[in-house]
Amino acid sequence: MRALFRAFCMALVLLVSATAAPAVSPDELLEDPVLETRARAISANLRCMVCQNQSIDDSDAELARDLRLLVRERLVAGDTDTEVIDYIVARYGEFVLLQPVMALHTIVLWAAAPVILVIGLVAVFIGVRRRRQDAGAGTRPRGLSRDERKALDKLSGQ
Structure with a gap:
C-alpha cells in the first residue's frame, strides 16, 4: 500500500x-x-x-x-x-488577452446570457399559465346560448 x-x-x-x-x-x-x-x-x-x-x-x-x-x-x-x-x-x-478588457461590449456579452435565460423562463411560465387557463376553460360547464336552448327544447319535445 x-x-x-x-x-x-x-x-x-x-x-x-x-x-x-x-x-x-x-x-x-x-x-x-x-x-x-x-x-x-x-x-x-x-x-x-x-x-x-x-x-x-x-x-x-x-x-x-x-x-x-x-x-x-x-x-x-x-x-x-x-x-x-x-x-x-x-x-x-x-x-x-488572458484577462479580457472590461468595456461595454464585454459587459454586454457577459450580461446577455442571464438576461436571455430570464426572458426564456418568463416566456415558459406565461405559456404554461395560458395553457392551464385554456384547458380549465374547456372543462368548465358553461351556460347554453339561446339557440342551443331552443334546439335542446325541440329535441326533448317541449
Missing part, C-alpha cells in the same frame, strides 16, 4: 512539474535581464491562440514562440509594456 501511495505521489509531482515549466527556449531569452523580466510578465498575460487556455509563456506551440519573439522584438525596439500589448491586440484581437 505504501508503494502504491509513493507511486501516486511521484506521478502527481511529475504531472505538476511538467505543466508548470515555461516553454521559453534559451535562444529566445534577451541578454538584458530587465527586458527579459518585462517580456516574461507580458507573455504570462497573453493567450496562446493554439492552446487557448495557456499563456504564450507556457505553450510549446510554434505560434506561441512567434508571439514571444515578437514581444521581445518590440521591447528591444523601445516599446513600453502597454504599447507591446496594444500592438499584439491590434494584430490578433482581444481574444489574445
Whole structure:
C-alpha cells in the first residue's frame, strides 16, 4: 500500500512539474535581464491562440514562440509594456488577452446570457399559465346560448 501511495505521489509531482515549466527556449531569452523580466510578465498575460487556455509563456506551440519573439522584438525596439500589448491586440484581437478588457461590449456579452435565460423562463411560465387557463376553460360547464336552448327544447319535445 505504501508503494502504491509513493507511486501516486511521484506521478502527481511529475504531472505538476511538467505543466508548470515555461516553454521559453534559451535562444529566445534577451541578454538584458530587465527586458527579459518585462517580456516574461507580458507573455504570462497573453493567450496562446493554439492552446487557448495557456499563456504564450507556457505553450510549446510554434505560434506561441512567434508571439514571444515578437514581444521581445518590440521591447528591444523601445516599446513600453502597454504599447507591446496594444500592438499584439491590434494584430490578433482581444481574444489574445488572458484577462479580457472590461468595456461595454464585454459587459454586454457577459450580461446577455442571464438576461436571455430570464426572458426564456418568463416566456415558459406565461405559456404554461395560458395553457392551464385554456384547458380549465374547456372543462368548465358553461351556460347554453339561446339557440342551443331552443334546439335542446325541440329535441326533448317541449
